[in-house]
Amino acid sequence: MWYIIFFAIVVCIFMALKNLFFPERFNYKQVSFENFVFLAFTYAVIVIGFGLLFLMFEIRGWHLIIDSGAIMSGSWNHQLGTALYLSAITLFSVGYGDVVPIGIGRLLVMIEALIGYTIPAAFVVRTFIDYEPAHRQKK
Template sequence: MYNLLIILVILCICMSLRTLFFSHKLKNKQISFDNFLFLAFAYCVLMIGFGLIYLLLEIKGYHIIIDHGADLTGSYFHKLYTSLYLSAVTLFSVGFGDVVPLGIGRAIVIIEALIGYTIPAAFVVKSVLDHDQVSFRKK
């Protein structure tokens, strides 16, 4: 069951990234409020998706998160909160060190950090190139 959930979450993350790089219907292909909302939505999907991957691996018995020097324990909501926190801190920065990944979690964190750093650049380049194509067609 958990394997299926992990696969579904990975699929959602991939589809979110696909729409970022291969979208067909962004209005005027300019950086606008709509595009900003699209970028914010993509970040939210990634943050929640990776947080759920961390949580599902923890629930399955892989201890991949250390919280303040100890194994992640507590209620389901505490584990969810800590998993989402690790995901957000990884996606938007290099982390604070209070929640640390272990084992396979380190590889997942590296992938998430790489995605987090490349999305803004890819989004800006895509928006500028698409805007130039629209301007070229109007001439």
């Protein structure tokens, strides 16, 4: 069951990134509410997805997170909050240092940070490449 959930989370993350980097249709205005909502949902899926991956590894017994100098422990809700917090501060490149990854968690954090750097660039490039001025569409 753990592997099925793990695979489902990874698929959700990849689908969100696929829609960002390879949209089927992206014919909105350059600056629009729809673009903002799309970007917000993409960020939310990535934060929640990686947070759940961190939590799943912790539940499995593979300690990936040190919280305030100690291996992460506490209730399930506390662990979920800490995992989501680590995911968010990693994706947005803040990295306060109060929660740090260890072991394979470092690889996951590197992947998430790389994604965090590429999302804004891909979004801007996609918006301008797919944008067709009104006078060009009428021809």
